Amino acid sequence: MNRRYFIKLGAFGTMLSTATFGACTRKDKTTPDTDIVVVGGSPAGIMAAIAAARLGATVTLVEYHNHIGGLSSSGLGKSDIENKDAIAGLFKEFTQRIYQYYRDTYGEHSENATKCKQGYYYEPSVAEQVFNQMVAQEKNISLLLNHQIEQVVTQADQVQEVVFTNRAEGTSYALKARVFVDATYEGDLYALAGAAYRLGRESREEFGELHAGKIFFDxxxxxxxxxxxxxxxxxxxxxxxxxCLTDDPTNSYVMQEPPPGYDRTNYLKYFDDLKEGRLGGPKVFKEGHGYYQAHFDTMVRVFSFAEIPNRKYDVNTNPRPLGFPFPEENATYLEASWQEREKVFRRHRELAMGLLYFIQNDPEVPQAHRTMAQQYHWPLDEFTDNNHFPWQLYVREARRLKGEYTLTENDVTLRDGAARTTIFKDTIIAGEFPIDSFPASKEPSPDKKVLEGYIGMLPIAPYQIPYRVLVPEKINGLIVPVAASTTHVAYSTLRMEPLWMGIGQAAGTAAYLSVKNNLPIRKVPIPALQKLLLKNNQILTYFEDLDIKDKAAQAAQFWGTKGFFDSYKANLHQPISGRELTRWLTLFNDTRGLEESTFAFDKQETVSLADFIRLLDLLSQSADAPPRSGAAAWQYAKRDSQLPVQRGEVCQALYLRLGKNT
Structure with a gap:
């Protein structure tokens, strides 16, 4: 039976206002087909699905391509992470599985096991294999590949149903769910649902961001x-x-003729870059930033190489030369129809393939540079169903949700002498990557140093991401872990796949709690969400001195979201002063929704174990607090009660005494 559906305009500007789908698979019922639908098989979408499924929810994961894993299985072969202690959870499980694969396949001390750097570097095909294994092991996940989103049905601002087109068959498939997760890079689901979003760059004045708007930055x-x-x-x-390129001749697909759409004039500005020194090395060399010293001051430096296992390389297109041809080629992408988007895919593919062909074959490129470039080719064993070329366009930024909170540059940088970045009571993960935005324009700076919009690896301190950036202003039944609510500048640090995996884990966990408790996404109890994330190894608060195996590690991270700590030092094994304990008790009561603490200690240097135990006895008299279960439950070690209580012990004791409804 054919059905006719109305398509909501605005998300894809050239779509027809109506569309007829053949043989639409749709059940005429009001009950959900599944608890949760995740749209987008990006790393964030995968981890959202896994997190929810492991907790007991049924999940349908829907992906546009024939593959899952987004950029992480489509060429991005190294994890964009500067501080490995800042992100854990399901992302860390992913890296551990990668590491185990290389050890099992090649040996514990093999070259490939070493090159994978404990699972943080990997071949695209291996990443996809691991993602597929993780999904297949979850009996609660159903996977739909090759389906593009076409319509979102809402009622009273509540998402009810999403309609997809099977790209291979041209048929339509509709899914009802209690919660929908938009894990697309583009924010397609929420745009079709009518959620408000930002597009482009805010001015410097709008949020008072130093690096906002039009910028030339050295x-x-x-x-x-x-x-x-x-x-x-x-x-x-x-x-x-x-x-993804290889220097293994036995595994190389060599371009024998110009690729489709090749035009050498796209790349002629690179000769000026070479002559004027813009293809040289960085001022400061940092491991993992794609710097391959042999390529400096050659045409091969139009790319940035990072070595991954099996004689392969993660290859980024260097955005620093003025000849970089990609800015503004995406101008029509976001609001385009699927057909128009395919043209953008094709244009970027032509530019990328053409650039490699150019440096390998153009007679004006110095022979020594051509010879060096001719070492690298498409691997025969990667992207075997796509002529060995990646299938996922690198969408670095797209729509950005207008959520209950907008994360800004001021939240992710240290301001006004503060010792920590902004502390959020509803934190769901720690972020850590530098501010890093590719050029937005082909316009060079007047001094010919840089293209407009490029902000390269500007260091920042670890920061917290609040739950509210995942929640639309008014659309319900929807959570957004990828195209989330930030400014352009803040998005340039959030947009990394390791962090997105963690945000996806938070989104899936929140979706599960919404389903379990029959609560709207925006009403999910934050402490319960945070405790569940901590239980599953998420990092909420980053500390420079925190041992994750410390007995109080989870408690310290939780209280780090409530304001216990004003620096990156937890000092868990140091005594606590009376002044500090009084302040912590006020925050403890605030977290439990109680009036300001009536407990106050003298401004003495330390508080004894005996005094703190008496305090716990008083707290245990509260109706919703569990009785004190003995010193071993929170103490690091039993000792004389007149000795000082330690900061970590206080954190753990108060964490254990959170009420059951908190």
Whole structure:
């Protein structure tokens, strides 16, 4: 039976207002087909599905391509993470599985096991294999590949149903659920649902962000250049493809002729870059940033190489030369129809393949540079159903949700002498990557140092991400872990796959709690969500001195979201002062929804174990607090009660005494 559905305009501007789908699979019932539908098989979508499924929810994971894993299985072969202690959870499980694969396949001390760097570096095909294994092991997950989203049915601002088109068959498939997760890079689901979103760059004035708007920025000296205005616009950072190349002749697919759409004029500006020194090395060399010293001051430096296992390389397109051809090629992408998006895919593919062909074959490229470039080719054993070329476009930034809170540059940087970045009571994960945005324009700075919009690896301190950035202003039944509520500048640090995996885990956990407790997504109890995330190894608060195996590690991270700590030092094994304990008790009562604490200690240097135990006895008299279960439950070690109580012990004791309804 054929059915006719109305398509909501706005998300894809050239779609028809109506569309007829053949043989639409749709059950005429009001009950959900599944608890949770995750749209987008990105790493965030995968982890959202796994987190919810492991907790007991039924999940349908839907992906546009024939593959899952997004960029992480489509060329991005190294984990974009600077501080490995800041992100754990399901992302850490992913890296451990990668590491185990290379050890099992090649041996514990093999070259490939070493090159995978404990699972943080990997071949695209291995990443996809691990993602598929993780999904297949969850009996509560159903997977739909090759389905594109077409329609979102809402009623009274509540998402009820999503309609997809099977790209291979042209048929339609509708799914009802209690919660929907938009894990697309583009924010397609929430745009079709009518949620408000941002597109482009905010002005410097809108949120008071130093690096907002139109900007020319010296990435070596970290200073603004002439021509920076801070004006907002609709431009977004350039898209590229993240390539995987090999120098193994036995595993190489060699381009024998120019690729489709090849035009050498796209790359001629690179000759000026070579002559004027913009293809050299960085001022400061940092491991893992894609710096391959042999390529400096050659045409091969149009790419950035990072070595991964099996004689392969994660290859980024270097955004620092003025010849970088990709800015503004994505200008029409987001609001385009699926057919128009395919044209954008094709254009970026032509530019990427053409650039490699150019440096390998153009007679104007110095022979020594061509010879060096001719070492690298498409691997025969990668992307075997796509002519060995990645299938996922690198969408670095797209729509950004207008959520209950907008994360800004000011939240992810240290301001006004503060010793920590912004503390959020509803934190769901710690972030850590530098501010890093590709050029948004082909316009060079007046001094010819950089393209407009490029902010390269600007260091920041670890920060907290609040739950509210995942929740739309008014659309219900929907949570957004990828195209979340941030400014352009803040998004440039959030947009990394390891962090997205963690945010996806938080989104899936919240979706489960929403289903379990029959609560709207925006009403999910934050302490319960945080405790469940901590139980599953999420990092909520980053500390420089925290041993994750410390008895009080989870408690310290939880209280780190409530304001217990004003620096990156937890000092869990140090005594607590009376002043500090009084402040902590006020925050403890605030977390439990009680009036301000009536407990106050003298401003003495330390509080004894005996005094603290007496306090716990008083807290245990509260109707919703469990009785004190003995010193062993929270103490590091039994000792004389007149000795000081330690900060970690206080954290753990108060954490254990959170009421059952908190």
């Amino acid at each position: 990435y070596n000296e970290n200073k603004f250049l002439e021509g920076s205005t801070g004006a907002g616009d609709q431009k977004i950072p350039a898209y590229t493809y993240r390539l």
